[in-house]
Amino acid sequence: MIELRVNGVLHQVEAGPETPLLYVLRNDLRMNGAKFGCGMGQCGACTVIVQGKPVFSCVTPLSSIGAREVVTIEGLGTLAHPSPLQASFIAHQAAQCGYCISGMIMRAQALLAANPHPDEATIREHMEPNLCRCGTHMRILAAIRVVAAGEHA
Incomplete structure (x- = not known):
């Protein structure tokens, strides 16, 4: 079990440490804002913010996140109140x-x-x-x- 803080909420996910962050966001947490584009960190469709820095989540393994905060597009605003x-x-x-x-x-x-x-x-x-x-x-x-x-x- 791996703990992951996303948009201010602590989640526990059952995934291996080598699992790309993008897969956990989309498949386990159902946060589908970050997209799978190239899968090689070359297009940026999967970009999220980790501790203030933009990262390609398709090539970022869970093991590299640790306790650092992850922010996705879902954490910025809502349809009714966009950032x-x-x-x-x-x-x-x-x-x-x-x-x-x-x-x-x-x-x-x-x-x-x-x-x-x-x-x-x-x-x-x-x-x-x-x-x-x-x-x-x-x-x-x-x-x-x-x-x-x-x-x-």
Whole structure:
């Protein structure tokens, strides 16, 4: 049995220490926001935040988490009350197919938590590991810039 703190709640899961975090989030905890994309940590669809840092959950074994806090898209806001970043993504229509968006939001959330007002170059560099196959990168960047500038969507 492994203990895992996700979105402020302590969970006990029956999984091996080598099991990818993504599998436990989706299959055991039924948190389906993080998506399985490439399975190799190259696309970012599975991005979650672990102790303030964005990680590819598809290649992160449970054994590497320990007592560190995991935050998923489900921990940011709700449909009725989205977080400021989620609201900005909605207002800027940053999602086309939506597959990459939770990973994009989680990577951006980690940046904004560490640096609330990053410049354009910092935003672009930080977001570079996550891919959007639909090509909405400009809308994604615009949504992040609005929140970084302290504006409301």
